[in-house]
Every structure is written in structure tokens, then in C-alpha cells.
Amino acid sequence: xxxxxxxxxxxxxxxxxxxxxxxxxxxxxxxxxxxxxxxxxxxxxxxxxxxxxxxxxxxxxxxxxxxxxxxxxxxxxxxxxxxxxxxxxxxxxxxxxxxxxxxxxxxxxxxxxxxxxxxxxxxxxxxxxxxxxxxxxxxxxxxxxxxxxxxxxxxxxxxxxxxxxxxxxxxxxxxxxxxxxxxxxxxxxxxxxxxxxxxxxxxxxxxxxxxxxxxxxxxxxxxxxxxxxxxxxxxxxxxxxxxxxxxxxxxxxxxxxxxxxxxxxxxxxxxxxxxxxxxxxxxxxxxxxxxxxxxxxxxxxxxxxxxxxxxxxxxxxxxxxxxxxxxxxxxxxxxxxxxxxxxxxxxxxxxxxxxxxxxxxxxxxxxxxxxxxxxxxxxxxxxxxxxxxxxxxxxxxxxxxxxxxxxxxxxxxxxxxxxxxxxxxxxxxxxxxxxxxxxxxxxxxxxxxxxxxxxxx
Numbered sequence: 001x002x003x004x005x006x007x008x009x010x011x012x013x014x015x016x017x018x019x020x021x022x023x024x025x026x027x028x029x030x031x032x033x034x035x036x037x038x039x040x041x042x043x044x045x046x047x048x049x050x051x052x053x054x055x056x057x058x059x060x061x062x063x064x065x066x067x068x069x070x071x072x073x074x075x076x077x078x079x080x081x082x083x084x085x086x087x088x089x090x091x092x093x094x095x096x097x098x099x100x101x102x103x104x105x106x107x108x109x110x111x112x113x114x115x116x117x118x119x120x121x122x123x124x125x126x127x128x129x130x131x132x133x134x135x136x137x138x139x140x141x142x143x144x145x146x147x148x149x150x151x152x153x154x155x156x157x158x159x160x161x162x163x164x165x166x167x168x169x170x171x172x173x174x175x176x177x178x179x180x181x182x183x184x185x186x187x188x189x190x191x192x193x194x195x196x197x198x199x200x201x202x203x204x205x206x207x208x209x210x211x212x213x214x215x216x217x218x219x220x221x222x223x224x225x226x227x228x229x230x231x232x233x234x235x236x237x238x239x240x241x242x243x244x245x246x247x248x249x250x251x252x253x254x255x256x257x258x259x260x261x262x263x264x265x266x267x268x269x270x271x272x273x274x275x276x277x278x279x280x281x282x283x284x285x286x287x288x289x290x291x292x293x294x295x296x297x298x299x300x301x302x303x304x305x306x307x308x309x310x311x312x313x314x315x316x317x318x319x320x321x322x323x324x325x326x327x328x329x330x331x332x333x334x335x336x337x338x339x340x341x342x343x344x345x346x347x348x349x350x351x352x353x354x355x356x357x358x359x360x361x362x363x364x365x366x367x368x369x370x371x372x373x374x375x376x377x378x379x380x381x382x383x384x385x386x387x388x389x390x391x392x393x394x395x396x397x398x399x400x401x402x403x404x405x406x407x408x409x410x411x412x413x414x415x416x417x418x419x420x421x422x423x424x425x426x427x428x429x430x431x432x433x434x435x436x437x438x439x440x441x442x443x444x445x446x447x448x449x450x451x452x453x454x455x456x457x
Contacts, residue, residue: 027140027141027142027143027144028140028141028163028165030141032140032163033137033140033141033163035163036133036136036137036140036162036163037133037137040162040163041058041126041374042128042132042133042136042137042162043126043128043136043159043162043374043375043376044136044140044159044161044162044163044164044173044373044376045058045348045373045374046058046348046373050311050348054122054311054346055122055124055311055346055347055348056122056123056124058124058126058374059124060127061124061125061126061127061400062078062125062126062127062400062402063127064402065402065403066078066402068080069402069403071403072434073433073434073435073436074322074324074428074434075319075322075399075401075402075403075434076319077319077320077323078125078319078402079120079123079317079319082120082121082343083120084118084119084120085119085120085121086119087116087117087118087119088100088108088116088117088119088313088344089108089116090108090109090111090112090113090115093105093108096313099310099311099312099313099346100312100313101312101368101370101380101382101393102368102382102390103380103381103382103383103390103392103393103394103395103415104117104313104380104393104395106390106393106417107336107393107415107417110335110415110417110420111335111336114333114335114336114339115335115336115339116339117313117339117342117344118339118340118342118343118344119313119344119345119346120317120343120344120345121345122316122345122346122347123316123317123345124347124374125317125400125402126374126375126400126407127400127402127405128178128405129405132157132158132178132405134158135155135156135157135158136158136159136162136178137158137162138155138158139153139154139155139158139159139160139161139162140161140162140163142155143155143160143161145166145168145169145172146250147252147300148168148252148299148300148357149250149251149252149253149298149299149300150249150250150252150253151172151176151249151250154176154249156176156209156210156211156225157178157181157209157211158178159173159176159177159178159376160172160173160176161173164306164350165306166304166306167303167304167305167306167307167352167353167354168299168304169306170304170306170350170352170369170371170376171295171299171304171352171354171369171371172299173371173376174294174295174369174371174376174377174378175295175296175297175299176225176249177375177376177377177407178406179207179209179406179408180209180401180404180406180437181208181209181212181437182206182207182208182209182212182437182439182440182441183205183206183207183435183436183437183439184204184205184206184207184435184436184439185204185205185428185433185434185435185436186202186203186204186205186233186428186431186432186433187202187203187205187425187426187427187428187431188200188201188202188203188328188425188426188427188428188431189201189202189203189282189283189423189424189425189426189427190328190332190423190424190427191283191284191286191421191422191423192332192333192334192421192422193421194334194335194419194420194421195334196332196333196334196335198332199235200234200235200328200427201232201234201235201238201282202232202233202234203230203231203232203233203281204230204231204233205228205229205230206228206229206230206439206441206445206446207226207227207228207229208226208227208441208446209225209226210222210224210225210226210227213227213441213442213443214440214441214442215442215443215444216443221246221443223248223249223250223253223254224246224247224248224249225247225248225249226247227244227245227246227247227441227443227446228243228244228245228247228446229242229243229244229245229445229446229450229451230242230243230281231243232281232282238282239263240261240263240264241260241261241262241263242260242261242263242451243258243259243260243271243274243281244258244259244260244261244446244447244448244450244451245257245258245274246258246446247296247297251275251297251298251300252298252300255272255275255298256274256275256297256298258270258271258272258274258275259271259448259451260274261451261452266452268448268449268451268452273289274289275289275290275297275298276288276289276290276297276298276301276362277289277290277361277362277363277364280292280423283423284423286414286416286419286421286422286423287414287423288363288364291394291414291423292412292425293409293412294377294378294381294394294396294409294412295367295369295378295381295394299354300357300360301356301357301360301361301362302354302355302356302357302360302362302367303354303355303356303357304352304353304354305352305353305354305355306350306351306352307351307352307353308350308351309348309349309350309351309373310348310349310351311346311347311348311349312346312347312348312349312370312379312380313344313345313346314344314345314347314349314370314372314379314380314398315342315343315344315379315395315396315397315398316343316344316345316347316372316379316398316399317343317345317398317399317400318342318343318397318398318399318410318411319343319399319410320341320342320343321337321341321342321343321397321399321410321411322399322410322411322426322428322429323341323429324429324430324434325429325430326341326429326430327429327430328427328429328430331427331429332424335420335422336413336415336422337411337413337422337424342397343397347372347373347374347379348373349370349371349372349373349379349380350369350370350371350373351368351369351370351371352368352369352371353366353367353368353369354366354367354368354369363385363386364383364384364385364391364392365384365385365386365388366383366384366388367381367382367383367384368381368382368384369381372398374407375398375407377396377398377407377408377409378394378396379395379396379398380393380394380395380396381393381394382394390417391416391417391418392414392415392416392417393414393415393417394412394413394414394415395413395415396409396411396412396413397409397410397411397412397413397426398410401435401437403437404437404438406437408435409426410426411424411425411426411427412424412425412426413425
């Protein structure tokens, strides 16, 4: 290691240490907020690329639809001519370890003959609507954390802390990120056996941000961030079961409200287990409730440390993973998804470490998050058990919904290194409809009384 590189590492270490020990400073001063849209993107990322030129400068993102887009709910690949620059395999892994997470490295060791990462040119298409940019800047000036979990002065839909100073603020950017006003989608989930055998569970998901409901009343349910309803549509033995969630902001003050309708019993019941490490819906024990969306819910069971930024290869612009018509059998392989369909790029990420707080419990004693700096979506999360051993690796295949200016997941994966199995969620390639962000909902559609109407086999 040369002297210049040593100084760079030392500077990064000192920065990370100062961030980790920084007090919970509320808001940022106006002169710092003015960096948004100038030195920083409206979401808080660095505008400039890296010194090597392998991460490009952000130039405003993709502000229109590509010529290939036909106006449907399914997206076309705006970069069809891109080819892999190189592919990371178990054989050349040592060359790239410094830009991979421990969990990603473990996947190469677990599946040396099949796991790979095709690396493409890095692109930064992310763009937010102007109204969301304004809300995000307003949040930078006003939003504050309250205790271990709550927020105050939050403008829904804007990123809560585009210029984070502590780990809790950074993770709130993932939890409370701009995800559209509403959405409706039909997607599949699989939990293949070690030999690749699987059965698909299909969900119909509906989500609406509180202040975007057609009958929204200001001040009513102001501790609710969004409403979410998930109906199982297949297989037949599970069809008709429905989950309803009112996602509260401060879940210590007011725990998440959740209900389940069981179609077999025709009963609606409160579901306090739909939180933290409660079992995920139809997941065969392969994920917890807070593994959905890579991470969701109240952050109060962990101490959060902001470790700083680093460059990392993450799954990005994953349009091939969402391509219409690809057979599911071609996507789902033993051990992991078909990596020929994956696209990895070099991006800057925020690293945030979560350690279980004293006096609390969770099956994951430690989690290490890698949050994409442009979008604040979790790209990779490494999960550790109570003995400190790496257990599960969550990886998201991101894509930009250029038709609505929303960053989302083409696919969520959670790989269990011990069991040799995984969970993958997001299959819509062979469904009649894709993700619809232009749907309107009323509050009554997200009430417990509506579950029986939804849960029809």
C-alpha cells in the first residue's frame, strides 16, 4: 500500500469514526440544505463521479421515457446495447474483494461454480419529480429523529434526511423513501429447495401513501406513513388469505397496526406478529417480517452506526431481470437466481451497521446495510446470527421506473448460507399486468372490514 493510499484510508477511517460518534443533530442549517441540487443531487448523493471515472457524474438522471417504451406497465431496457465489461467469478474474486460485501464474497465461496457478477458500465438514471425534490429539501431543514424510532416534522414522500449525520437518519431514508403515491402489482415469490425445486406463491399488493388517499383528511392518522394490503392469489391452498398493514411512523409510541384475514376460517384477526422477526408471509421460514422490502418497520431494536461511504458493485438497472416473457424456470436455479440475467455496476453506497440494542431480541444480532447513495434503497444487507456468524445475504436488483420517476426493485433476494436455499420475490415476467403506479385508493379500502371482500378464493 503506497503512502497516498494509506492517507486516503486513514482519512476515511477518521471520517467514519466521527460519523459514528456524532450526536443526534436535528435538521441541517439552510446553507447546507442549499447543497441539494448543486454539489449534491436532490436526494443527497454526490453529483461528481469518482476520480477513476468508473462512476459517472450525475447529470440530472433520466427525465423522459426511452424510445422503446410502449406506455404499458412493463418497462423496456433503455440500455439494450450495453455489454458486460467483465465478470466476477470465484476464480478472479481476489481482484474485486475490496468492492464487495462479506455476504457477496460468501456467495462466491458457497457456489464457486455457478455464482457470478456480470459488471456493466455504471449509469445514474435516478430522477425525482420536482414536488418530491422540494419535500426532500424541506425535510432536510425540518425533520428530526425522536428517541430510538420516531420522527417529527416529516413531510411524507420526501426523503427524511438527505444529508444524514447519524446511522438512524440514513436508515430512515430507506424506510421513508419516495416510492410513488400508490401502487398495485401482482408478483410471485419462491423459496426453492437446495435442488432448485420450487412452487410459486402469487401476491396482489396494494399500497397508498396516507396523504394520497382520495378521501384523505389532514391531521387524521398523521402517525401513519402508508397503508398496505397483500392478498395471496395462488396456490389454491393459500388463496384468499389477506394481510393488512397500517405502517405507523413512531412504532414505539404506536405499534404497527396489522390484521390477517384467513379465508379458510373467514375471520379477521389482529396480527402483532407481523413485525420484527415474526415469520414472513408464505416464506417457509426463509425470511422475517422485516426482511420484506429488504428492510422495513421500526428501527428501535438496533443501535445504528454510520460507517461512511464506499464504492461497491451492486445490482443496478436490472431491466433484464424484469423482462417480459422470460420463463420462471429459466430464472430460478439451485442456490441462487440465474446470474446471467443480473447486471452489476459500480456505485457509491452508505454503509450502516446495526447491532442489537441491550434488552431487545431479534434472530439477527447484527445487520450491515449498504444503501445506494442516489436512491437510498438498500442494495445489500448482510445478516449475522447471535454467535456473530454471517447467516443470510439480502440483495436487491434495482431498476428505475422512468415512466413515474420511482426507483424500485425488480427482484428481492435473501440467500441463506447455512440452508443452501433462498427466497426471491418480484416475479411478474409472465403475468398479465406489471406494476401500476397510477391507481387511486380510498381509506375504506384499507380497513379491516374490507378484508373479507378482498379475500375471495
